[in-house]
Amino acid sequence: MDEDQVTEAETAEDETDDDYALRGSVIQDILEAVHDGDQPRLIALMEPLHAADIADVLEQIGHDERVALVKLYGREFDGDILSEIDEGIRDEIIAALSPEVLSDAVRELDSDDVVDLIEDLDEPQQEAILDALPEADRVAVEQALSYPEYSAGRLMQRELVMGPEHWTVGDAIDYLRRAEDLPDQFYHMILVNPRLEPVAYCTLGRILSSPRDIALKDITEDSFRVFDVSEEEEQVAYAFNQYHLISAPVVDAAGRLVGVITIDDAVRVLDEEHEEDILRLAGVGESNMSDTAFETMWRRLPWLLVNMFTAILAAVVISQFSVTIANIVALAVLMPIVASMGGNAGTQALTVAVRALATRDLTSANAWRVVRREALVGFLNGLAFASVVGTLSWLWFGWPELGLVIALAMVINLFIAGLAGVIVPLTLDRMGLDPALASGTFVTTVTDVVGFFAFLGLATLVLM
Amino acid sequence: MDEDQVTEAETAEDETDDDYALRGSVIQDILEAVHDGDQPRLIALMEPLHAADIADVLEQIGHDERVALVKLYGREFDGDILSEIDEGIRDEIIAALSPEVLSDAVRELDSDDVVDLIEDLDEPQQEAILDALPEADRVAVEQALSYPEYSAGRLMQRELVMGPEHWTVGDAIDYLRRAEDLPDQFYHMILVNPRLEPVAYCTLGRILSSPRDIALKDITEDSFRVFDVSEEEEQVAYAFNQYHLISAPVVDAAGRLVGVITIDDAVRVLDEEHEEDILRLAGVGESNMSDTAFETMWRRLPWLLVNMFTAILAAVVISQFSVTIANIVALAVLMPIVASMGGNAGTQALTVAVRALATRDLTSANAWRVVRREALVGFLNGLAFASVVGTLSWLWFGWPELGLVIALAMVINLFIAGLAGVIVPLTLDRMGLDPALASGTFVTTVTDVVGFFAFLGLATLVLM
Numbered sequence: 001m002d003e004d005q006v007t008e009a010e011t012a013e014d015e016t017d018d019d020y021a022l023r024g025s026v027i028q029d030i031l032e033a034v035h036d037g038d039q040p041r042l043i044a045l046m047e048p049l050h051a052a053d054i055a056d057v058l059e060q061i062g063h064d065e066r067v068a069l070v071k072l073y074g075r076e077f078d079g080d081i082l083s084e085i086d087e088g089i090r091d092e093i094i095a096a097l098s099p100e101v102l103s104d105a106v107r108e109l110d111s112d113d114v115v116d117l118i119e120d121l122d123e124p125q126q127e128a129i130l131d132a133l134p135e136a137d138r139v140a141v142e143q144a145l146s147y148p149e150y151s152a153g154r155l156m157q158r159e160l161v162m163g164p165e166h167w168t169v170g171d172a173i174d175y176l177r178r179a180e181d182l183p184d185q186f187y188h189m190i191l192v193n194p195r196l197e198p199v200a201y202c203t204l205g206r207i208l209s210s211p212r213d214i215a216l217k218d219i220t221e222d223s224f225r226v227f228d229v230s231e232e233e234e235q236v237a238y239a240f241n242q243y244h245l246i247s248a249p250v251v252d253a254a255g256r257l258v259g260v261i262t263i264d265d266a267v268r269v270l271d272e273e274h275e276e277d278i279l280r281l282a283g284v285g286e287s288n289m290s291d292t293a294f295e296t297m298w299r300r301l302p303w304l305l306v307n308m309f310t311a312i313l314a315a316v317v318i319s320q321f322s323v324t325i326a327n328i329v330a331l332a333v334l335m336p337i338v339a340s341m342g343g344n345a346g347t348q349a350l351t352v353a354v355r356a357l358a359t360r361d362l363t364s365a366n367a368w369r370v371v372r373r374e375a376l377v378g379f380l381n382g383l384a385f386a387s388v389v390g391t392l393s394w395l396w397f398g399w400p401e402l403g404l405v406i407a408l409a410m411v412i413n414l415f416i417a418g419l420a421g422v423i424v425p426l427t428l429d430r431m432g433l434d435p436a437l438a439s440g441t442f443v444t445t446v447t448d449v450v451g452f453f454a455f456l457g458l459a460t461l462v463l464m
Numbered sequence: 465m466d467e468d469q470v471t472e473a474e475t476a477e478d479e480t481d482d483d484y485a486l487r488g489s490v491i492q493d494i495l496e497a498v499h500d501g502d503q504p505r506l507i508a509l510m511e512p513l514h515a516a517d518i519a520d521v522l523e524q525i526g527h528d529e530r531v532a533l534v535k536l537y538g539r540e541f542d543g544d545i546l547s548e549i550d551e552g553i554r555d556e557i558i559a560a561l562s563p564e565v566l567s568d569a570v571r572e573l574d575s576d577d578v579v580d581l582i583e584d585l586d587e588p589q590q591e592a593i594l595d596a597l598p599e600a601d602r603v604a605v606e607q608a609l610s611y612p613e614y615s616a617g618r619l620m621q622r623e624l625v626m627g628p629e630h631w632t633v634g635d636a637i638d639y640l641r642r643a644e645d646l647p648d649q650f651y652h653m654i655l656v657n658p659r660l661e662p663v664a665y666c667t668l669g670r671i672l673s674s675p676r677d678i679a680l681k682d683i684t685e686d687s688f689r690v691f692d693v694s695e696e697e698e699q700v701a702y703a704f705n706q707y708h709l710i711s712a713p714v715v716d717a718a719g720r721l722v723g724v725i726t727i728d729d730a731v732r733v734l735d736e737e738h739e740e741d742i743l744r745l746a747g748v749g750e751s752n753m754s755d756t757a758f759e760t761m762w763r764r765l766p767w768l769l770v771n772m773f774t775a776i777l778a779a780v781v782i783s784q785f786s787v788t789i790a791n792i793v794a795l796a797v798l799m800p801i802v803a804s805m806g807g808n809a810g811t812q813a814l815t816v817a818v819r820a821l822a823t824r825d826l827t828s829a830n831a832w833r834v835v836r837r838e839a840l841v842g843f844l845n846g847l848a849f850a851s852v853v854g855t856l857s858w859l860w861f862g863w864p865e866l867g868l869v870i871a872l873a874m875v876i877n878l879f880i881a882g883l884a885g886v887i888v889p890l891t892l893d894r895m896g897l898d899p900a901l902a903s904g905t906f907v908t909t910v911t912d913v914v915g916f917f918a919f920l921g922l923a924t925l926v927l928m
Contacts, residue, residue, distance in 0.1 A: 024827060024828040024829050027827075027829040028829075050706070050707055052706045052707060052708075053706075056824070056825070057829075059825060060825070060827060060829045060830040061829070061830070062833065086825075161669075172672075173672060176669075176672045176673040177672075177673055177674065177675060179673060182669065182673055183669075185667065185669065185710070186669050187651065187668075187669075187710075203649065204651075204668035204669055204672055205625075205640075205646065205647075205649065205650050205651075205668055207672065208636075208637060208640045208641075208668055208671060208672060209640040209641055209643060209646055210641065211641060241731060241735065242514070242516045242517075243514055243516060244516075244728045244731075246649070246651075246710075246727070263710070263727055263731075264708045267705060267727075267731060267734070270731075270734075270735070271705070271734070274738045274742075275819060275823075277742065278738075278741065278742050278745070278815060278818075278819055279815060279816065279819065281742070281745075281746075281815070282745075282811050282812050282814070282815035282816075283808065283811070283812055284812045284815060284816055287816045287819070287820075288825075289820050289825045289826055289830055289834060291837075292837070293837045293840040293841050293844065294844075296837060296838075296841045297841045297844045297845055297848075300809070300812050300841060300845060301845060301848065303808070303812070304805065304808055304809060304812075304845055304849060305849075307804060307805060307808045308801070308805060308849055308852065308853065310804075311800060311801040311804040311805060312801065312853075312856070314800055314801075314804070315797050315798055315800060315801055318796060318797045318800065319797045322793045322794075322796075322797065325789075325793050325796045326790065326793045329786045329789050329790045329796075330786075331796075332782060332786075332789045332793075332795075332796035332799075333779050333782045333783045333786065334779055335796075335800075336775060336778050336779060336782065336799075336800065336803065336912070336916075337772070337775040337776065337778075337779055339800065340771060340774075340775040340778070340908075340912070341768065341771060341772060341775060344747065344767070344768055344771045345764070345768060347746050347747075348746050348747055348748050348764050348767070348768075350746070351742060351743060351745070351746035351748060352743065352746075352748055352751045354742075355739060355742055355743065355751075356751075356753050359739075360520070361520070361523060361524070361550075361752075361753045362753055363488060363491075363524060364488040365488050365491040365492075365521075365524045365525070366524040366525070366753055369526065370753060373755075373756070373757045373760060374760075376757040377757050377760045377761045377764060380757065380758075380761045381761055381764060381765060381768055384761075384765065385768060385769075385772055388772065389772065389776075392776070444804075448800070448804070452800075
């Protein structure tokens with residue numbers, strides 16, 4: 001996307017009155033209605049909004065307004081809103097709902113949505129919700145909660161559509177017409193053998209477009225993939241994305257069909273993974289726009305603390321060259337350039353590597369090629385910027401040797417930056433750690449230390 | 465996800481022989497077969513792989529191996545592989561395919577996949593592919609290419625399933641059973657009025673589970689949303705994600721149904737947007753693992769150049785205080801700590817803001833609240849780290865006033881970092897620019913300049 005297009009697009013966004021962007025004026029109107037305690041107006045304003053938009057409204061307003069809105073909205077509050085709400089304010093919202101509203105709201109949800117809703121709540125709130133569910137649903141939810149967090153078992157819904165493998169299209173249609181309690185959304189009929197193991201699936205499109213006497217097993221899809229309940233949700237989401245899946249059966253340890261994962265679950269996980277990567281690269285653990293300043297401060301503090309130690313390490317390196325700096329103050333002026341360029345080049349290489357590891361474009365098959373490439377790129381960009389910065393420094397301070405020293409230091413630092421930028425995340429990944437989590441600090445520590453050491457060390461040798 | 469779980473998950477990933485992760489050993493075997501010119505072995509090795517995995521193999525091997533593989537694979541090469549292949553090497557692959565193989569390959573694809581395939585190719589390659597298509601398909605593709613890049617018109621497929629609004633379930637089933645050339649995947653039947661305007665849709669699940677005499681208009685879905693051909697693809701993807709859509713009709717300027725967008729298209733756009741955000745935050749325009757070192761160097765160079773100018777600006781600030789530094793070398797030792805902590809705090813605030821703008825969690829409704837929060841967080845973290853770093857500096861150099869100066873400078877810089885971290889992306893967004901694109905450089909320039917100026921300025925006032 002070039003910049004012109006970005007500009008056009010964003011301008012269009014502001015101008016169009018499209019029906020799927022929540023406008024600020026709507027939120028203002030809603031807040032006014034809440035402030036006036038005008039329930040009919042509030043309900044009228046909320047009526048055209050999708051549950052996801054109502055959740056956004058709740059996330060974007062203040063705590064007191066949130067509670068007032070929920071109370072005024074009363075019985076209109078439904079389960080979909082609850083499952084769209086950000087984790088950060090879910091407990092507040094649940095606490096603000098009357099027991100009857102809460103109980104009606106959760107009864108509407110599929111089992112996977114209830115699981116997603118309650119898994120991070122405190123014990124008493126969990127109990128309140130579980131108690132509101134009919135016996136069968138409660139058992140289903142409790143069983144889902146028995147699977148490890150972030151597993152396919154937590155992600156799947158138990159509501160599914162299956163039939164014996166010998167059925168025909170006609171059997172399937174007759175079954176579906178008789179069936180009560182079908183899932184809200186389903187995209188395949190899963191075929192199972194007598195041991196309840198899923199063996200194939202048919203798309204609803206193929207079933208609908210085939211004559212009644214066709215056997216289902218003759219119109220199955222190649223895309224069929226089965227997941228184990230214990231599978232990591234991240235792996236499931238990767239497979240959905242890679243193979244363009246819409247839904248997939250989940251089996252227990254014995255291979256029996258116990259649930260189904262649908263594309264919306266996978267998209268949610270992909271989105272969360274992405275958020276995690278982008279925030280972790282910046283040293284932020286988690287973040288909700290509804291967090292208070294104190295919550296936010298505590299979430300930012302750990303990586304600032306790590307950064308403080310690495311900054312002190314860099315200061316210790318510099319202090320080794322105090323005598324040199326006292327003699328040549330120009331070094332103090334120029335040294336941040338060496339460190340900053342190295343940090344930037346390292347961050348570029350690092351971000352590319354972290355992203356490529358996440359999308360599995362960087363694997364053992366091409367790791368060595370990519371390492372060599374990044375080292376070469378660092379070296380080449382080092383040469384390019386060294387010549388510019390070296391010349392400028394020479395002209396600035398009228399001292400050719402100073403230009404030579406900073407140029408050499410920059411080539412060294414950008415070369416090391418490229419290497420560290422790819423080797424650090426690769427190593428963390430190989431060690432089973434998230435490469436996004438600690439790479440940034442490692443890499444900028446390396447480029448700071450190498451940058452200051454190379455520049456001041458060379459200066460001490462050449463200029464003193 | 466806490467760290468233990470990450471470790472478990474990643475370890476499991478390395479150990480499991482799951483059927484949806486491409487293993488390095490497979491790539492090695494494939495390369496051997498290519499090297500030996502062993503076509504039957506190559507075909508046998510590729511047979512179990514999904515087109516997306518074959519595309520990954522091609523992306524991860526070197527240029528010469530890639531060409532050799534494509535040539536040896538010969539007629540087995542199909543259209544799905546072509547549409548899974550990364551843009552960066554698409555032209556290489558197409559050039560390596562024989563005209564007959566290429567022509568067979570593109571004939572299998574849906575119109576949106578052909579559009580996606582050829583929109584970035586050179587004129588002669590575009591021509592070659594268009595010529596291979598049957599007349600009707602070629603017209604469809606050429607029409608799609610007449611819509612602006614990154615629009616719904618480019619994203620949609622023309623193959624769709626529609627019926628008149630007065631149809632019953634039985635009419636729909638009879639039509640589908642007779643229909644030839646149904647799309648590979650479809651999830652809804654779109655109902656149109658006599659002017660061919662889409663008015664509603666039914667899920668296939670509802671059609672299948674309803675008796676034949678039920679009117680389709682009585683079983684339509686609330687989720688129905690219509691997009692205009694000129695809509696930005698990013699907006700479409702946002703709506704798919706926000707409202708959990710599976711497919712949606714696209715209309716031309718006259719409101720007539722011209723195509724349909726499905727969830728896989730939207731997921732691809734979301735993925736591209738993610739990649740763009742994360743890479744732009746690091747100052748990398750685009751990146752493919754298959755890029756050469758020279759391509760990569762040119763893609764990294766622009767932001768390094770910008771960073772060079774901002775680093776020189778910081779150096780100019782420092783140079784104003786040469787006399788002070790010459791007198792107190794400790795300042796040169798400590799000053800990177802002030803800048804580094806500010807840069808880090810600014811990047812944290814910035815990344816959170818950029819992400820929240822992308823997910824529309826940060827809007828005009830809560831912008832002011834978030835700005836105040838970030839300023840407060842910066843100030844509080846400033847106080848916390850100022851006291852630690854101030855005390856350490858005092859002890860290190862045995863000079864209480866020096867500790868006081870660095871503490872003050874840090875409070876100022878982290879406060880400014882928090883403010884800049886959120887105000888810069890908000891302003892860029894308001895101006896219609898991508899907040900991810902330039903924010904990082906702006907913010908670190910601010911924190912460098914403010915950090916050096918505050919620290920060295922205060923030192924000059926207090927310590928000299």
